[in-house]
Amino acid sequence: MSLSADSPITILYVDDEPGLLIIGKTHLEKSGNLKVEACESALDAIKLLKIQSYDAIISDFRMPKCDGISFLKYLRKRGDETPFIILTGKGREDVVIDALNNGADFYIEKGGDLKAQFAELINIIRYAVAKRRSEEALRESEERYRNVVEDQTELICRFSADGTVIFANDAYCRYFGVPCEDIIGRRFKPQIHPDDREAVTRLFASFSPDKLLESIDQRTIAPDGSILWQRWDTRAIFDENGVIREFQSVGRDITDRKQAEQALIESERQYRSLFESMHDGYAQFRLPQEDDGSASAPRIININPAFEQITGLAREDIIHKTLQEVLRGTDLRWGPECLKTTETGEPQVFEITLDDPVRFFEVSVYSPRAGECAILFHDITEKKKRDEEMKQSLREKEILLKEIHHRVKNNMQVISSLLMLQKETIPDPKMRELFSQSESRVYSIALVHEKLYQSENLSRIEYGEYLSMMGDYILSSRQVKSGTVALDIHAPGIYLSIDKAVPLSLITNELMTNSLKHAFPNGRKGTIRIVVERKEDTIIYRFSDDGIGFPADLDYGNTQTLGMQLVVSLVNQLLGTITLSREKGTAFEIVFPVDPDGEESGGSYEEKVDQNAGLQNK
The missing domain is CATH 3.30.565.10 (Histidine kinase-like ATPase, C-terminal domain)
Known part of the structure; x- marks a missing residue:
């Protein structure tokens, strides 16, 4: 039951003397926020408790058929932890001890100043109920926290300075393939990859009251021998003396990301190797944007060695220069096509001839992305000869x-x-x-x-x-x-x-x-x-x-x-x-x-020769 500290306190008052019940109910309800339900026997009280709950129970010890201790035992046996205050006669220490041993929260001795007695009872009730409500609120808070933590896919754990695990969520235990009961309360440490152990040691040694949070990407070795990557965010908790009390770590698996990064690095390495060793010349241009949003002249941003060899243009002389600057003073005539493709995005294919010695190239111009142009020179000199x-x-x-x-x-x-x-x-x-x-x-x-x-x-x-x-x-x-x-x-x-x-x-x-x-x-x-x-x-x-x-x-x-x-x-x-x-x-x-390709309409000699040569007349 969720309790609020400001809500009225409901009390079940059990006593076999009707007169005392009326007096007690009157005194208690005068305090303001106490609401009392009177009951003359423990058996009747048990019936009420089956249909309604109360914040506290006050019960006389001596009652026929079922005394206060028996009533208390019954409640505690069925798991009812409602604060229980038992009323005893003077000099009945044995009853008090028995009541406390069976789960009573407080006791009041009857007799003496009635007003003082009820004032003490009211204070006890309020204290017991406040304590119960605080404990209930704490349990609910811990339950909510546990539910949140347990439902997380992140790996969450807490461990003391000596490495003893204080808490680990289900995701953490499942990830490392160890039951939670074999982790919590023990010095559990995943098998860290040998290449990462020094970095992990340095990380934990780096914490101070001025440096509470650190992060690290590390590898662990799974039971099957596979390598797993995690990203850990760890916070150190210090006590008032500046001594580390515990660490709180939240991790997530990043194996797929690391594998993708490695694959990308390998792909880029292969691409670079191919780019540097390919026989076709390649150049890439970009169309920078001016401050007013208009496009300026395309500039060369990348070339490969084959491009330098084919065109005679050195990389250090042309990178980041405009197309007009590069072509000025040369016999290269592919500038207009590159400009057109950069502006329209339409690919083009044409042939050029370079002299000294005479070489023929098939030039492909295309736009890999908006505002960019790539040009590819494919040497077709031998093909032309053939x-x-x-x-x-x-x-x-x-x-x-x-x-x-x-x-x-x-x-x-x-x-x-x-x-x-x-x-x-x-x-x-x-x-x-x-x-x-x-x-x-x-x-x-x-x-x-x-x-x-x-x-x-x-x-x-x-x-x-x-x-x-x-x-x-x-x-x-x-x-x-x-x-x-x-x-x-x-x-x-x-x-x-x-x-x-x-x-x-x-x-x-x-x-x-x-x-x-x-x-x-x-x-x-x-x-x-x-x-x-x-x-x-x-x-x-x-x-x-x-x-x-x-x-x-x-x-x-x-x-x-x-x-x-x-x-x-x-x-x-x-x-x-x-x-x-x-x-x-x-x-x-x-x-x-007839053969589908054998009897067809005729054609000129040049057309047939070009078809046999695999060419198209341009």
């Missing part, structure tokens, strides 16, 4: 490939011409037709090589243009009269590599030759349409005519004619599929895969 060598090598290979395609085309044309000459000497029409077919096939291959060596890109040809030339040649070689069979070709933006173009060209030759021979008899007019499309990684080739169509009983997959056998074989070579539609003439659809 790129130029690669370009030259590609030029030479291009010339060689063009020459090869040119010679292959010429040789194929020679073969085609020989076949044509030989055909003219053969009287048999069927034999001449066979030679014509061979001549056309050879020409279709020769035309692919011709387009390749004429193309800017030697790895692929523009197939729509090729089909137009091939179609015109076949119409001419077959002596198709103008206006009878029209040729409609649609292949926009289709580029094919040689390993796809040659088989598809032979297929086109066979299908077109077959249409001209069979689809338009007796001078029938019509149209041959060729459509080539690309869908993702697939080429769709459609060949159709509006002639009389394939015979219904003819299986093109099992035909004995060389032309259709070639078509089926070449489709397999392309890893494709072929389907035939006989509606409204003849329509073949061939679908085959």
